[in-house]
Amino acid sequence: MRQTLIAATLVASAALPLQAQETNYPLNLTNCGVEISFDAAPDSAVTIGQSATEILYSLGLAPKVSGTSVWFNPVLPEFTAVNDGIERIADNDPSFESVVAKKPGLVAVQYEWHVGESGIVGTREMFHDIGIPTYIMPADCDTKDNSTGGDGTRTGAFKTASVYKGISELATIFDVQDAGEELVAELQTTEEDAIARASGLKLPDDLSAVFWFSSADLEIDPYVAGQLGAPGYMMGALGIENVIASDEEWPTVGWESIARADPDVIVIAYMDRRRFPADNVEKKLEFLRNDPVASQMTAVQKGRIVQMDAHAMSATMRSIYGLETLSEALSEMSFE
Known part of the structure; x- marks a missing residue:
C-alpha cells in the first residue's frame, strides 16, 4: 500500500509543471547585436510599438508600464481596462524627449527603425548614454537586415521562435519566468491547432x-x-x-x-x-x-x-x- 502511494505521488509530481528559475542579476543579454545588462528587474517601462506593449501586459507587467506608443489596432480585449489607465504618449511615433520624460527603467521597442542605428525616435546609444536600456523585439532583427531602409529586408524566413524568444527574454529581464513559460505554451497550442485545422481541409x-x-x-x-x-x-x-x-x-x-x-x-x-x-x-x-x-x-x-x-x-x-x-x-x- 505504501509503495502504491509513493508511486502515485511520484507520478503526480511528474505531471506538475516545474517552477521556473528566478533571474540571477546582474543579467547580461545580447539583443539585436547590442549588449545590455540589468542589475535588477526594471521598475518601469515605456513601449514603442504595440507588440512590446501587449507582451508586457500578457506577462502581468502592466503596472510597470508608464507609457505606450505606436498603435495599429485596439489593444487585445482582455487588456482594454488596464490599457485605458496607462498614458498613450503617441498614437504613432513618439519623440525622444517624450519617452525620456517618463524616466523608464527600460524602453521596449517593436521596430528597429524606431530605435536603432538610424532610429527615427532615437538611437540606442542616445538612450543608453543617459542610463536607459533598450530592448528590441528579436522578431524585427533576427533573420533581418534593417540597414536597407524602410521596413528592412529579411535574410531568412520569420519563425515564431523569435516571438517566443522575445517573450522569454522580457520575462527573464523582469523576473517573471513562470508567466513567460505559460504565455509561450498558450501561443504554441494556438499555432499547432491552426495548422492542424488547415491540414484537415x-x-x-x-x-x-x-x-x-x-x-x-x-x-x-x-x-x-x-x-x-x-x-x-x-x-x-x-x-x-x-x-x-x-x-x-x-x-x-x-x-x-x-x-x-x-x-x-x-x-x-x-x-x-x-x-x-x-x-x-x-x-x-x-x-x-x-x-x-x-x-x-x-x-x-x-x-x-x-x-x-x-x-x-x-x-x-x-x-x-x-x-x-x-x-x-x-x-x-x-x-x-
Missing part, C-alpha cells in the same frame, strides 16, 4: 494568396507581403503559395502583376491607423470591387477576401492569432 495543392497591408495612395502600387515575413510564415505553415517573390518585408507591387498571378485568396489588413487612405479596410474593399484590373481577379470574383488584424501581419505575438484567422477562413471557403 481538402485544399488545392497549388493554393495561392497575396497579403495587402496598405497603399500610400489607392492609385499607386500597394504594399504587399514578401516571402519571408510574418504573412510568409502563415502561408508556408498552411501550405499556401505567396504570389509575391520579393524578400523585402513590404515591397510595392503593381496590381497588373498581382492580377497576372491571380491569387486564389486575398488577405487585407484592417487597422485604426489612418496614415494612408488604404489603411481603411472599407477603402480596400471598394477598390478591389471597382478597379478595372483588381476586380477581375479570381479571389475577388469568388469572394475569397479575408480581413486580418494589421498587427498580425507584422512579426509579432499576434501573427499566431493571424494564422488562426486564416486557418478558420480557409475552412469556410470553397475552391471547386
Whole structure:
C-alpha cells in the first residue's frame, strides 16, 4: 500500500509543471547585436510599438508600464481596462524627449527603425548614454537586415521562435519566468491547432494568396507581403503559395502583376491607423470591387477576401492569432 502511494505521488509530481528559475542579476543579454545588462528587474517601462506593449501586459507587467506608443489596432480585449489607465504618449511615433520624460527603467521597442542605428525616435546609444536600456523585439532583427531602409529586408524566413524568444527574454529581464513559460505554451497550442485545422481541409495543392497591408495612395502600387515575413510564415505553415517573390518585408507591387498571378485568396489588413487612405479596410474593399484590373481577379470574383488584424501581419505575438484567422477562413471557403 505504501509503495502504491509513493508511486502515485511520484507520478503526480511528474505531471506538475516545474517552477521556473528566478533571474540571477546582474543579467547580461545580447539583443539585436547590442549588449545590455540589468542589475535588477526594471521598475518601469515605456513601449514603442504595440507588440512590446501587449507582451508586457500578457506577462502581468502592466503596472510597470508608464507609457505606450505606436498603435495599429485596439489593444487585445482582455487588456482594454488596464490599457485605458496607462498614458498613450503617441498614437504613432513618439519623440525622444517624450519617452525620456517618463524616466523608464527600460524602453521596449517593436521596430528597429524606431530605435536603432538610424532610429527615427532615437538611437540606442542616445538612450543608453543617459542610463536607459533598450530592448528590441528579436522578431524585427533576427533573420533581418534593417540597414536597407524602410521596413528592412529579411535574410531568412520569420519563425515564431523569435516571438517566443522575445517573450522569454522580457520575462527573464523582469523576473517573471513562470508567466513567460505559460504565455509561450498558450501561443504554441494556438499555432499547432491552426495548422492542424488547415491540414484537415481538402485544399488545392497549388493554393495561392497575396497579403495587402496598405497603399500610400489607392492609385499607386500597394504594399504587399514578401516571402519571408510574418504573412510568409502563415502561408508556408498552411501550405499556401505567396504570389509575391520579393524578400523585402513590404515591397510595392503593381496590381497588373498581382492580377497576372491571380491569387486564389486575398488577405487585407484592417487597422485604426489612418496614415494612408488604404489603411481603411472599407477603402480596400471598394477598390478591389471597382478597379478595372483588381476586380477581375479570381479571389475577388469568388469572394475569397479575408480581413486580418494589421498587427498580425507584422512579426509579432499576434501573427499566431493571424494564422488562426486564416486557418478558420480557409475552412469556410470553397475552391471547386
